Amino acid sequence: MSSVPKVPENLRDVFMSLLPAHQALFRNVLVGLFFSVALLPSTASSLLREELNTIAVYEKVSSSVVNVVTTTVLYDFFYRPVPQEGAGSGVILSADGTIVTNYHVVRGAKAIEVRLADGSRWPAEVVGTAPEDDLAVIRIQAEGRDLVPISLGDSDALEVGQKIYALGNPFGLGQTLTAGHVSQLKRSIRDQGRVLEDLIQVDAAINPGNSGGALVDSQGRLVGINTAILSPTGTNVGIGFAIPVNRVKAAVPGMTSWWNKYLGYILAGLLAYWIWKRIARLR
Amino acid sequence: MNRWRKRWWMGVVTAACLLALACPQARALTEDEKNNIELYRQLSPGVVNITSTVLERDFFFNIVPRQGAGSGSIISEEGYILTNHHVIEDARKLEVTLANGKKYAAKFIGSDPNTDIAVIKIDAPKKDLVVIPMGSSRDLKVGQKVLAIGNPFGLGQTLTTGIISSVGRTLRSPGGALVEDVIQTDASINPGNSGGPLIDSSGKMIGVNTAIFSPTGANVGIGFAIPVDTVKQVVRELIEKGYYGYPWLGATLMTLFPDFAEALQLSVNRGAMIVEVVPGGPADKAGLRGGHARAQVGNYVLIVGGDVIVGIDGEPVDSADDLMRALRRYRPGNRVRLDVVHWEGDRDRVTVILGERPRRYRYR
Numbered sequence: 001m002s003s004v005p006k007v008p009e010n011l012r013d014v015f016m017s018l019l020p021a022h023q024a025l026f027r028n029v030l031v032g033l034f035f036s037v038a039l040l041p042s043t044a045s046s047l048l049r050e051e052l053n054t055i056a057v058y059e060k061v062s063s064s065v066v067n068v069v070t071t072t073v074l075y076d077f078f079y080r081p082v083p084q085e086g087a088g089s090g091v092i093l094s095a096d097g098t099i100v101t102n103y104h105v106v107r108g109a110k111a112i113e114v115r116l117a118d119g120s121r122w123p124a125e126v127v128g129t130a131p132e133d134d135l136a137v138i139r140i141q142a143e144g145r146d147l148v149p150i151s152l153g154d155s156d157a158l159e160v161g162q163k164i165y166a167l168g169n170p171f172g173l174g175q176t177l178t179a180g181h182v183s184q185l186k187r188s189i190r191d192q193g194r195v196l197e198d199l200i201q202v203d204a205a206i207n208p209g210n211s212g213g214a215l216v217d218s219q220g221r222l223v224g225i226n227t228a229i230l231s232p233t234g235t236n237v238g239i240g241f242a243i244p245v246n247r248v249k250a251a252v253p254g255m256t257s258w259w260n261k262y263l264g265y266i267l268a269g270l271l272a273y274w275i276w277k278r279i280a281r282l283r
Numbered sequence: 284m285n286r287w288r289k290r291w292w293m294g295v296v297t298a299a300c301l302l303a304l305a306c307p308q309a310r311a312l313t314e315d316e317k318n319n320i321e322l323y324r325q326l327s328p329g330v331v332n333i334t335s336t337v338l339e340r341d342f343f344f345n346i347v348p349r350q351g352a353g354s355g356s357i358i359s360e361e362g363y364i365l366t367n368h369h370v371i372e373d374a375r376k377l378e379v380t381l382a383n384g385k386k387y388a389a390k391f392i393g394s395d396p397n398t399d400i401a402v403i404k405i406d407a408p409k410k411d412l413v414v415i416p417m418g419s420s421r422d423l424k425v426g427q428k429v430l431a432i433g434n435p436f437g438l439g440q441t442l443t444t445g446i447i448s449s450v451g452r453t454l455r456s457p458g459g460a461l462v463e464d465v466i467q468t469d470a471s472i473n474p475g476n477s478g479g480p481l482i483d484s485s486g487k488m489i490g491v492n493t494a495i496f497s498p499t500g501a502n503v504g505i506g507f508a509i510p511v512d513t514v515k516q517v518v519r520e521l522i523e524k525g526y527y528g529y530p531w532l533g534a535t536l537m538t539l540f541p542d543f544a545e546a547l548q549l550s551v552n553r554g555a556m557i558v559e560v561v562p563g564g565p566a567d568k569a570g571l572r573g574g575h576a577r578a579q580v581g582n583y584v585l586i587v588g589g590d591v592i593v594g595i596d597g598e599p600v601d602s603a604d605d606l607m608r609a610l611r612r613y614r615p616g617n618r619v620r621l622d623v624v625h626w627e628g629d630r631d632r633v634t635v636i637l638g639e640r641p642r643r644y645r646y647r
Contacts, residue, residue, distance in 0.1 A: 054426035178469040205504020235503040
């Protein structure tokens with residue numbers, strides 16, 4: 001039998017009896033309390049509420065965004081192989097090491113290396129790709145590390161003017177946070193003959209290397225994957241595009257499922273079987 | 284009765300209109316906007332435009348003056364102005380324009396190319412000089428708001444805002460030296476912003492805008508500022524002496540990699556190996572020895588036989604860069620204890636009194 005601390009039954013009565021006699025005092029205390037609570041954050045750290053929010057977002061999200069370094073092999077004039085490094089970003093989706101990035105980041109890569117926010121490096125393999133959405137899923141086996149998956153938001157609830165933050169690895173510089181607003185929703189852009197639809201347009205600084213990085217809202221939830229920019233110079237001019245997270249949510253299960261790897265073989269087998277039947281019938 | 288009521292209503296409506304006219308701004312602005320406006324009003328008079336005239340020779344060897352624009356911030360009531368070394372480099376004439384439009388010829392006080400910091404001085408009346416207070420760059424957080432005031436492309440008194448994108452980056456200055464703990468920001472910083480202050484939301488200078496990363500030459504959202512803690516240290520000496528004295532060991536160092544150490548059969552496998560000591564320099568006086576023989580390891584020709592420095596004041600040293608970085612925390616005249624492994628294999632602890640880097644080495 002555990003003893004429960006007993007509340008005196010007349011406590012409430014005692015409290016209420018205080019009220020009429022000292023109502024004015026009580027109100028003053030209440031008002032004072034309210035103001036001191038409201039002013040507390042600003043006096044404690046001298047940072048604005050918005051800054052505190054941004055700092056909190058960075059601290060929440062930064063360990064979930066990784067740098068992706070790829071090695072592709074190009075051939076020079078004499079057809080000698082020349083290894084070339086490319087930089088991109090990625091977002092950790094689950095604690096088992098599943099990372100989503102852009103397809104154009106890992107396209108043609110001979111080797112992929114993932115650098116976590118703590119500086120450690122891990123080799124990664126491509127699990128699945130969705131070129132039509134410019135998405136790819138890679139996986140690392142990071143033993144002894146607690147990978148922090150990012151929390152997913154809802155990109156359908158986005159509004160133009162909302163504050164957003166982009167995290168990534170521009171020009172391979174390393175973890176970089178930039179801030180901006182949603183400029184427009186449901187944009188379509190044409191990129192190398194392929195049309196990407198229903199994108200989020202933002203004015204946060206997004207540069208080459210930010211590709212595959214996280215676009216998060218002011219609560220630190222993933223709302224998009226930074227993918228492309230519109231620019232005559234190839235660098236940021238204030239027009240960046242991100243794939244909405246709802247598309248990522250829809251595409252990732254298909255990319256990570258076990259049969260995805262064999263889908264092509266299965267379809268090719270069916271086709272071969274069908275052709276074989278036709279030939280057999282003709283004979 | 285009816286008329287009185289009408290009048291009363293009229294009074295109410297007029298009062299409401301007056302109120303609405305009097306404080307539309309106070310109501311319509313967010314906390315963030317108010318903060319920006321307040322800081323700009325307070326601090327923009329402390330930011331100056333610097334026009335430097337450099338003499339160049341054209342194709343026909345005629346002397347042609349060329350003008351460059353930069354920014355600076357007033358750091359004391361005596362008229363000292365902080366700017367970048369690359370803004371005033373090689374300038375024949377320096378002209379400072381205050382925010383109120385007054386122009387002054389400026390005097391060069393001192394500069395340090397390694398950290399890209401320079402100080403100039405104008406003789407202006409005290410009432411025209413608004414000092415920008417210096418804060419601290421130690422406890423900066425990624426995500427914090429920053430304001431940059433400057434003179435981009437010669438467009439004076441431009442305010443741009445952004446956030447701190449990262450801290451602790453290392454940047455190579457135009458002088459070739461490494462500046463550490465550089466602040467990266469996404470506030471628009473363009474050519475001409477150089478030398479201007481980076482300000483936090485409480486109105487304190489936290490950095491000096493210095494460089495941008497950009498393939499195009501204009502802002503892409505990646506700007507760098509030298510942290511104010513470094514600035515404070517350097518500025519004090521620039522005003523006193525005209526230059527910043529760097530601690531100097533007086534030895535040429537080489538990183539000892541494990542495979543070199545293995546090939547040379549040394550008893551240590553990491554450290555900073557002394558290639559050469561400057562005769563009469565601090566290392567020489569302390570009895571450290573440089574190399575005396577050549578050895579080939581793979582494709583490399585090494586000068587071997589020198590002491591290997593493996594520790595500084597109890598801290599391990601893994602490479603020449605490590606040692607240089609550690610040395611930067613000291614001042615000329617300080618004593619440091621170096622853990623040394625001699626070529627013969629015996630360990631030793633040597634006390635070196637650091638010198639000041641000679642002037643002819645200063646630009647390295």
